[in-house]
Amino acid sequence: MTERTQGDLVLDLDGFEGPIGLLLMLAREQKVDLRRISILALAEQYLAFIAKADRLQLELAADYLVMAAWLAYLKSRLLLPEPPAEGEPSAEEMAEALAFRLRRLEAMQQAAASLFARPLLGRDVFASGAPPAATETVRSVFAASLYDLLSAYARQRRDATAQILEIRAPQYYAVEDAQARLASMIGTVMDWRQLAQFLPPRLGGGGDTGLAATFAASLELARTGRIELRQETAFGPLWLRAARPQR
C-alpha cells in the first residue's frame, strides 16, 4: 500500500497511532500549516479513509470508528451552521478543539525528533572512559559533647560509689554441708572436742548459720549413732566425739 496519488490515502499500518495520530498524518497530506488547516476537508479525508479501510476489510479499532462518527457529526454541523443548543459548543469551537489537539500532538512529535537529534550520550558524544579518580578519603569526626564527657564521668563515679555500698548476699551454710563436714572430720577424733572446733573456717567460727547448721548436723549424727554428744551444764559448751564401736 505504498501507491500514493494526490488526495489519496496512504494506508501505512505501521504508522497507526490512534485516530488523532491518523488525523495528523492526513493533515500533513494537506501540506499546509496546521493553523490554517481545513478541518472540514480533514474530516472528509478521514471518513474516506475509514470507508476505504472498510472496503479492504481492514480491522480498525473502535477508537477509529468513534472518531469517524464524531467527525461525521462535526462535518454536518460545519456544513449546516445553526446555533448550538444551550451549553453545547459551536461547530467552530469543536473544530478548533480538534485542531488544537492536532497541533499539540504534532508539537510533541517534533519535540521528540528534536530531542533525538541532539548529540546523544553514548551515540554521538562520549563520556570519559576512565574510571573516576578514587580520591575520596573518609575523615571521621567524633561526636562527643562536654556533656557526654562529664555525664560519663559522673555516672562512672556514681557507679563506683554504689559498688562500695553494695550489700553482699548472705552466705547460708546448709545443714547437709555441715553434716558432711562433721562426719568426715569426726572419724579421726577419738577425744571429746567442743562443737566450736568443727565450725567451717569460712565463717570465722562466729557465723550464726555455721553454728546452727553444725549443731543440727551433730544432733542428726548422734541420732544415727555415729557420734556421741555431751553437755555438762545448761548453755555450757557442747562436746562431741566419734561413737565407740559396739563390742
Place this chain on the structure above:
Amino acid sequence: MTGEDETAAIDPEEAAEERQRLLRVVEAVVFASAEPVPDEALAERLPEGVALAELMEELQRFYRFRGIHLVRAAGGWVFRTAPDLAGALATERVETRRLSRAQIETLAIIAYHQPVTRAEIEEIRGVSMHKGTLDLLMETGWVQPRGRRETPGRPVTWVTTDAFLRHFGLDTLKDLPNLAELEAAGLLDQRPVETLGETGTDRGEPPEEEL
C-alpha cells in the same frame, strides 16, 4: 593592614600563576568525576571570591576546538567528546534498545508536560497506552514516577530524571528544544479538551496501540 593593601600587594605574575593553577584544578576535578560536577562542588575547591563562571568560561573556550568539549549537563560541568567526531567514534557506540514511536512520543510528552499522569499522556496522544511503554522508559532510567495529581484517584505523575538530562545533553529542563515557543503557543497548557470525549481512558477497555 586593610584588605585593599593586601590585594595591592599581590604580584600580578603570581596572580596569573594562581589563576592557572585554579584552572587546572577545576579541569582535573571535572575530568575525574563520573557525573557532571555542579558549580557548588567546584566552588568548594576554590578560594573564596574566585569567579567560577569566568574560570569555566575560559576553560570551555580552551576546549572549544578540541576533540573533547567542556559542556553543561544535568546541572553540572562535564567533559564529552566533540559531537562532530561521532562518526570517528562509532566503535565506542553503546547499542541501546531502539525505542518505538509510541515510546519516543511518550518520552517527549513527559519531558515537556511533566509532571504528567498516564491519562494525560493518553489524552495528548489520543490513544491508550500500551502497558510496556512506561516500563521500558523507566528501564532506560530517563523517567520515573514522582508525586501524585491531587485529583480523584490521586494518580501518579511522571517526570524525567537527571539521567535523561545527561543522555540528551541538557543542563536543565529549561533547555528542552523549542520550549519557549511551545509555551508561547499554549501547546503545553493543561487544557482538557472536553469536546472530544471519544478517546482517553474513561471508556471501559480501549484497544492498546500497536507497538
Place this chain on the structure above:
Amino acid sequence: MTGEDETAAIDPEEAAEERQRLLRVVEAVVFASAEPVPDEALAERLPEGVALAELMEELQRFYRFRGIHLVRAAGGWVFRTAPDLAGALATERVETRRLSRAQIETLAIIAYHQPVTRAEIEEIRGVSMHKGTLDLLMETGWVQPRGRRETPGRPVTWVTTDAFLRHFGLDTLKDLPNLAELEAAGLLDQRPVETLGETGTDRGEPPEEEL
C-alpha cells in the same frame, strides 16, 4: 597516479586542517576509552602513512601543563589527572562517629586522673579495657601517651591533648568541674543517662568484657 603525486597535490592549509582533525580524533578516542589505548588501535583510526608517534607527542605536549595529562600506561595511552593536583582533588567525606560508653568513660577518667596508666583506668572503671579503646581514643586525637609511671614494669601513662581542650571548649584542665560541682549540676543523680547509649562506633566494635 602514485601516492607521491597525491601528497604533492594536497593544499598545505588543508593538510594542516586534516592534521588538526586527526589530533582531535585520537584525543577523543583516548578520552572515551575505558582502557589505555595501544598504538595499534589508534593507528587503525588514522589514514595510512600518518606518523602516530608525532601526533601523540604533539598531544602530550599540549596537555603537559594542564590539569589532565596524556600518559602511557599499561601499553597504551590514557588521560590522567595531573599528579601534582592529587592533593587538590582529594575529597573528604566526613563521617560522624559516636563514642561508645566505655570509650567516653575512659576518656573522662584520663581527663580527670591524668597522667594515668591503663591498669589504673581499669581499676577505676572496675572492668578490663578492650584492646581498641585507647586506639580509638588516640584516633580522636584527644588522648596521647606521655611519660611512664616509675613502678615495676614502668607502664605508660596517658594524658589528654590540646585537641581535647579545643574540642570540649576548655581553656585548661582546671576548667573540668570537680565531683562536687558535678553533683551540684545533678550529674551524679541516679538516673539513666540516655544520651550516651551503647551506640559504639560504626565499626561494630565489640563491647568491653566485664571482669
